[in-house]
Amino acid sequence: MNPTHLETLLALVEEGSFEAAAAALGVSPSAVSQRVKAMERDAGRVLVRRTSPVGVTDAGEVLVQAARRMALLQAEAESQLSGRLERVPLSVAVNADSLATWFRPVFAAAAAWGDVALRLRVEDEAHTLALLRRGDVIGAVTREPRAVSGCEVVGLGVMRYRAVATPELRARYSTHEGMDWAHMPALRFGPTDALQDDDLTGRLGRRVPRRRRISHVPSSEAFVEAARAGLGWALLAEPQARPLLLARELVALDDQVLEVPLYWQCWRLESRVLGQLTDAVVAAAAEIN
Structure with a gap:
């Protein structure tokens, strides 16, 4: 694998276009295009999808991962020679609830390592x-305990969620049989919020109405505020729900507690910085146990 070609592929994925990648690398868009064509010729298959933003094929994904590994190891090697970290890119995927609660001490830990760059992807x-x-x-915070190929897994603990709403909303949708889950307006983080949908399916089975009043609020802080405003009932992580329940701004809709086990998966790589990142994530997650 040509290191220059791998660097170019990584720049394409991170910048999103041939022009932006060229600017980041200090070369012309034509040079970027030629490097990609050379890579694809050597691989014997298409690696890059010419979309906006630029994407990669399955074969391209393999090379992107190799490029990230190379970039991390190269940055660490340079830091050992120069005595300091110039720039180690640490790209991490984390869910919004974790980012809004227990994950935040990782920032302080990373700040002490030198000129380390954190790039968070919220999913x-x-x-x-x-x-x-x-x-x-x-690295990624995930529900999946089985390791991705080439990765290692560390258990982080269990995130607990409660179904909550304003006292007024609970009173309005209470029946002699319990909560009217089928018709009570609901909050969802977004269209892929399977956690909330699975929870409701568990309560109603196949009786979940197709058309319901659902508000999508794709921000953890705004999601909490929407629940406080009475826009709908919500599944809130206990660290977010606890102070609002104590203040009686929100009330629990039942005694059920949804437990979601969380895991940290990261590359299996001999890297000091990656080891420090793992230690910091595990230490921060001790808050939720």
Whole structure:
């Protein structure tokens, strides 16, 4: 594998276009195009999808992961020679609830390592693994206990969720049989929020109405505020729900507690910085246990 070609492929994925990659590398877009064609010729297959933003094929994903590994090892080698880290790119996938609660001490830990760059990708914990498989990130907080090929897994603990709403919303949709889950307005983080949908399916089975009043709020902080405003009932992580329940701004809709086990998956690589990142994530996650 040509290191220059791998660097070019990584720049394409990170910058999103041939022009932006060329600017980042300090070469012309034509040079970037020629390098990609040379890579594809050597590989005997298409590696890059000429879309906007640029994407990669399955074969391209393999090379992107190799490029990220090379970049990390190269940065660490240079730091050992120069005595300091110039720039170590640490791309991490994390779900919004974790980022808003227990994950934040990782920032302080990373700040003490030198000129380390953190690049966070926020995705539902059921989808972060796809980013790891594609080589878009070197580590991910995920629900999946089975290791991705070339990765190692560390258990982080269990995130607990409660179904909550404002007292007014609970009163309005209470019946003699319990909550009217089928008709009560609901909050979802986004269209891929399987956690909330699976929870409701578990409560109603096949009786979940196709058309319901669902508000999508793709921000963890705004999601909490929407619940406080009475826009709908929500599954909130216990660290977010606890102070609002104590203040009676929100109330629990039942006694059920949804437990979601979390895992840290990262590349199996002899890297000091990656080891420090893993230690920092595991230490921060001790908050949720």
